[in-house]
Amino acid sequence: xxxxxxxxxxxxxxxxxxxxxxxxxxxxxxxxxxxxxxxxxxxxxxxxxxxxxxxxxxxxxxxxxxxxxxx
Amino acid sequence: xxxxxxxxxxxxxxxxxxxxxxxxxxxxxxxxxxxxxxxxxxxxxxxxxxxxxxxxxxxxxxxxxxxxxxxxxxxxxxxxxxxxxxxxxxxxxxxxxxxxxxxxxxxxxxxxxxxxxxxxxxxxxxxxxxxxxxxxxxxxxxxxxxxxxxxxxxxxxxxxxxxxxxxxxxxxxxxxxxxxxxxxxxxxxxxxxxxxxxxxxxxxxxxxxxxxxxxxxxxxxxxxxxxxxxxxxxxxxxxxxxxxxxxxxxxxxxxxxxxxxxxxxxxxxxxxxxxxxxxxxxxxxxxxxxxxxxxxxxxxxxxxxxxxxxxxxxxxxxxxxxxxxxxxxxxxxxxxxxxxxxxxxxxxxxxxxxxxxxxxxxxxxxxxxxxxxxxxxxxxxxxxxxxxxxxxxxxxxxxxxxxxxxxxxxxxxxxxxxxxxxxxxxxxxxxxxxxxxxxxxxxxxxxxxxxxxxxxxxxxxxxxxxxxxxxxxxxxxxxxxxxxxxxxxxxxxxxxxxxxxxxxxxxxxxxxxxxxxxxxxxxxxxx
Numbered sequence: 001x002x003x004x005x006x007x008x009x010x011x012x013x014x015x016x017x018x019x020x021x022x023x024x025x026x027x028x029x030x031x032x033x034x035x036x037x038x039x040x041x042x043x044x045x046x047x048x049x050x051x052x053x054x055x056x057x058x059x060x061x062x063x064x065x066x067x068x069x070x071x
Numbered sequence: 072x073x074x075x076x077x078x079x080x081x082x083x084x085x086x087x088x089x090x091x092x093x094x095x096x097x098x099x100x101x102x103x104x105x106x107x108x109x110x111x112x113x114x115x116x117x118x119x120x121x122x123x124x125x126x127x128x129x130x131x132x133x134x135x136x137x138x139x140x141x142x143x144x145x146x147x148x149x150x151x152x153x154x155x156x157x158x159x160x161x162x163x164x165x166x167x168x169x170x171x172x173x174x175x176x177x178x179x180x181x182x183x184x185x186x187x188x189x190x191x192x193x194x195x196x197x198x199x200x201x202x203x204x205x206x207x208x209x210x211x212x213x214x215x216x217x218x219x220x221x222x223x224x225x226x227x228x229x230x231x232x233x234x235x236x237x238x239x240x241x242x243x244x245x246x247x248x249x250x251x252x253x254x255x256x257x258x259x260x261x262x263x264x265x266x267x268x269x270x271x272x273x274x275x276x277x278x279x280x281x282x283x284x285x286x287x288x289x290x291x292x293x294x295x296x297x298x299x300x301x302x303x304x305x306x307x308x309x310x311x312x313x314x315x316x317x318x319x320x321x322x323x324x325x326x327x328x329x330x331x332x333x334x335x336x337x338x339x340x341x342x343x344x345x346x347x348x349x350x351x352x353x354x355x356x357x358x359x360x361x362x363x364x365x366x367x368x369x370x371x372x373x374x375x376x377x378x379x380x381x382x383x384x385x386x387x388x389x390x391x392x393x394x395x396x397x398x399x400x401x402x403x404x405x406x407x408x409x410x411x412x413x414x415x416x417x418x419x420x421x422x423x424x425x426x427x428x429x430x431x432x433x434x435x436x437x438x439x440x441x442x443x444x445x446x447x448x449x450x451x452x453x454x455x456x457x458x459x460x461x462x463x464x465x466x467x468x469x470x471x472x473x474x475x476x477x478x479x480x481x482x483x484x485x486x487x488x489x490x491x492x493x494x495x496x497x498x499x500x501x502x503x504x505x506x507x508x509x510x511x512x513x514x515x516x517x518x519x520x521x522x523x524x525x526x527x528x529x530x531x532x533x534x535x536x537x538x539x540x541x542x543x544x545x546x547x548x549x550x551x552x553x554x555x556x557x558x559x560x561x562x563x564x565x566x567x568x569x570x571x572x573x574x575x576x577x578x579x580x581x582x583x584x585x586x587x588x589x590x591x592x593x594x595x596x597x598x
Binding site: 005006007008010013043044045047048052062063066068071 | 277278279280281282321326352353356357369373535543
């Protein structure tokens with residue numbers, strides 16, 4: 001039944017995760033650049049979010065070589 | 072040789088079943104012990120009772136905290152709406168909410184067992200152990216029989232995921248709609264269910280993007296419609312109380328501590344579940360269970376670090392890991408090839424033979440890792456045999472101990488002294504003149520007085536600059552409250568300062584392991 005509609009491949013999922021991780025990483029860093037009145041630098045929640053985004057991007061990169069296999 | 076493996080497998084599986092059934096027995100006894108206790112066992116339960124009372128009167132608990140009785144809730148409505156019919160028949164009480172929570176945990180366990188049975192190759196024994204493993208978790212044990220909406224959220228989430236995992240690939244429209252409806256129920260039981268909703272929609276998108284977008288649009292429209300209705304009906308207080316005031320300070324140490332504890336307690340099943348997820352990610356197709364497990368573990372775990380959150384935020388991930396590990400074990404035992412040919416360094420038959428011994432041993436290890444039990448009375452012989460003694464209380468053992476911040480320091484049975492102490496506080500309220508300001512609502516409800524304020528909600532509002540408290544502070548300064556009962560000092564600093572200036576400690580009542588400070592208005596002499 002799944003074959004009736006195209007599914008997301010592992011490569012597409014990998015690219016999506018990589019972009020999500022990279023954009024998320026930049027966006028979190030941008031909080032400090034845009035919010036100039038903010039005190040205290042990168043907080044613990046931000047650090048965890050940065051790590052999650054970096055891990056997401058890395059995970060995505062590892063999926064890209066798996067090609068068109070369905071995710 | 073195969074016969075010897077089968078016999079050893081049967082013996083070990085019986086032992087694992089006995090260990091997890093024992094854990095369930097402790098859970099059921101704990102629930103029964105707690106059910107009829109008429110006061111808070113876990114701080115804040117009474118306010119959930121009060122929410123149910125308000126719903127039973129057709130009123131919303133999303134209110135203006137600047138006017139008497141300064142009460143508001145930050146919880147979505149569904150669990151309290153479910154409890155409201157009980158209020159009509161039995162009045163304000165804790166037992167039916169605790170019963171609903173306990174039954175909810177049993178329904179979750181049944182759904183987990185069904186998922187493992189259906190999607191893991193119809194192995195009844197592994198299905199049973201998977202369901203029991205969920206109930207054995209220290210985190211589930213804590214929160215299950217409380218008047219708390221969290222367990223019911225996890226129940227709706229689990230039912231939704233199990234339903235969608237079967238229905239979406241089959242194009243079963245009615246079941247997909249049912250699964251999404253259950254996800255909405257979970258979200259309107261507690262906001263944390265957003266993680267499961269995102270995981271489910273992401274998985275649907277990975278499977279069939281166009282269909283997923285169509286279903287998601289309908290889901291979002293209904294969810295947003297309910298949101299808007301609640302906001303309009305509450306005059307904007309829903310947005311203020313349940314959304315803006317619901318964002319708390321993040322405590323990194325708490326999140327890390329709970330992640331480590333989660334791993335220590337559940338590692339025997341967590342590692343197999345993680346391996347199953349990795350296998351799905353790189354070799355097979357991602358199942359909804361895998362995506363759910365990853366999202367609930369990561370984001371639920373991070374959310375557990377928020378002030379006021381705790382170990383219960385891992386309950387959803389425990390449900391997911393019980394399903395994933397169960398499916399992996401059932402497939403290994405059935406000799407189903409789980410590795411691609413190029414990575415196959417061991418034959419499926421050999422792997423199955425190893426699994427026959429390893430799988431029940433993993434469940435046995437899990438039962439030991441999650442062990443918590445009374446160590447006195449009828450349990451003293453078992454405690455001696457297991458070589459354990461009370462570690463969190465004189466007569467209660469909890470493998471998690473009480474050392475990690477955010478891990479609920481509850482789980483032990485209540486005693487006659489706790490009942491007497493609660494009744495004593497109610498007596499003091501009854502004998503006092505004027506209004507009673509209590510940090511827990513159970514006492515004031517039992518005394519037939521108004522429930523005034525919800526301290527944690529006032530604190531949340533104060534933190535985001537939405538609490539002024541002019542009228543409440545005026546009442547404190549005028550000493551309008553005949554008695555004040557404090558436990559955790561969750562009120563905003565301005566309220567605590569005013570109480571300190573105008574009230575004095577009379578004595579302390581010890582109940583359920585906590586000290587309740589009884590304060591009366593300061594007299595002229597003591598000012």
